Amino acid sequence: MAYDVNTTTPEGEKRLRRVARICEGFGQRVQYSVFEVTCSPTLFAQLLAKLQDTVDPELDSLRIYPIRSDFKRDVVRMGRCRELPTDRSWTI
Amino acid sequence: MAYDVNTTTPEGEKRLRRVARICEGFGQRVQYSVFEVTCSPTLFAQLLAKLQDTVDPELDSLRIYPIRSDFKRDVVRMGRCRELPTDRSWTI
Known part of the structure; x- marks a missing residue:
């Protein structure tokens, strides 16, 4: 999911x-x-509804690309990586 | 493909x-x-090589997500759309 919000x-x-x-x-x-x-269809519908209420259709742009659930293997990464590994649990 | 370049x-x-x-x-x-x-594996290898020579691995971030070739149908778009339709030719 990627967005450009006019600020x-x-x-x-x-x-x-x-x-x-x-x-x-x-x-x-x-x-x-x-x-x-990575979420269920039900949660995805909630996410879309919240975003639809927020994004300005004239000024902003948001795109959601459906990707296979095992996509992580195939992602090409260059440079800094921000994400936390999701293959194990975290104690916060 | 999405990138964050430190400017x-x-x-x-x-x-x-x-x-x-x-x-x-x-x-x-x-x-x-x-x-x-959307490109051949050969062109993709050229693209990666050029990006690898340009991106600063310490400061920048670039991610490439492999997506099915018929992905266009499934992309969720909200707000402004920049892209040109690719299902027909353009005279420039």
């Missing part, structure tokens, strides 16, 4: 923070405005 | 322009730093 106005700054907060609730940030989300 | 230095600004130019030579920009690329 030339204070409202845009607010939308950007809200979109990021929504995405953090469903997936893992891997770049500044790119998230990887 | 806090003039060299970073230069790297960002170069990464964008490389990607424009292989695919279609759909967001500020997101491209869709």
